[in-house]
Amino acid sequence: MTPLFVCICARVRENEVRAAIKLGARCEESVGEACGAGTNCGSCLDRICDMIEEESADTLVGVSA
Numbered sequence: 753m754t755p756l757f758v759c760i761c762a763r764v765r766e767n768e769v770r771a772a773i774k775l776g777a778r779c780e781e782s783v784g785e786a787c788g789a790g791t792n793c794g795s796c797l798d799r800i801c802d803m804i805e806e807e808s809a810d811t812l813v814g815v816s817a
């Protein structure tokens with residue numbers, strides 16, 4: 753199966769971005785510092801923002817459960 757790249761420029765896969773978010777990255781800048789995604793052309797930033805929202809929603813569900 754082809755790896756699902758979120759950031760083509762930095763060759764960062766979706767699972768790497770999710771891992772960075774789980775480790776505490778809560779904005780595009782901190783995701784970029786953690787794994788390099790979104791640090792070049794910026795065309796992946798919308799996707800990274802969506803993933804931060806998805807992961808944060810999961811975390812909030814986990815906390816309230």
Ligand code: FES
Nearest residue numbers: 759761792793794
């Ligand atoms: S695709 Fe992520 S910075 Fe270009």
